[in-house]
Amino acid sequence: MAxxxxxxxxxxxxxxxxSRFAVDEGGQVTFHNDATAEATVTFSNQNALCQGNTPVxxxxxxxxxxxxxxxxxxxxxxxxxxxxxxxxxGTEDPxxxxxRKMTGPISYxxxxxxxxxxxxxxxxxxxxxxxxxxVSTPKVSDVK
Numbered sequence: 001m002a003x004x005x006x007x008x009x010x011x012x013x014x015x016x017x018x019s020r021f022a023v024d025e026g027g028q029v030t031f032h033n034d035a036t037a038e039a040t041v042t043f044s045n046q047n048a049l050c051q052g053n054t055p056v057x058x059x060x061x062x063x064x065x066x067x068x069x070x071x072x073x074x075x076x077x078x079x080x081x082x083x084x085x086x087x088x089x090g091t092e093d094p095x096x097x098x099x100r101k102m103t104g105p106i107s108y109x110x111x112x113x114x115x116x117x118x119x120x121x122x123x124x125x126x127x128x129x130x131x132x133x134x135v136s137t138p139k140v141s142d143v144k
Contacts, residue, residue: 008097021096025076029096030068033061037087044081047072048098071098 006022023029029049033039039061046057049069059067075098084092
């Protein structure tokens with residue numbers, strides 16, 4: 001599964017530019033620590049990112065290393081603020097958005113189309129036959 005990141009740029013109420021990073025639900029996020037000291041990433045929503053099926057409230061990344069986390073299921077539409085701290089440096093508080101995974105166009109196989117078409121034809125024929133039986137024709141003895 002390839003990483004996909006969308007960056008949304010906006011202006012806040014204090015007229016400051018800010019960015020939010022968006023990732024698809026079911027996708028993955030890789031944190032690379034390019035610093036020369038250990039980094040810690042702590043999530044405001046402790047159920048947003050998972051290792052396997054287990055939510056991760058924070059992750060520690062050694063200097064020069066990286067950690068890959070999966071976006072937990074059931075988190076689409078959430079905004080997740082996280083705090084990144086590198087030993088001996090100030091903190092950072094970015095936000096990322098978990099977007100609904102978009103699927104491609106619906107496609108049907110030839111077999112599915114043939115089976116569906118046959119089922120519609122059979123239903124139409126049965127309806128016609130049942131409807132024809134329901135029509136009553138007057139008997140000669142009923143006419144006076």
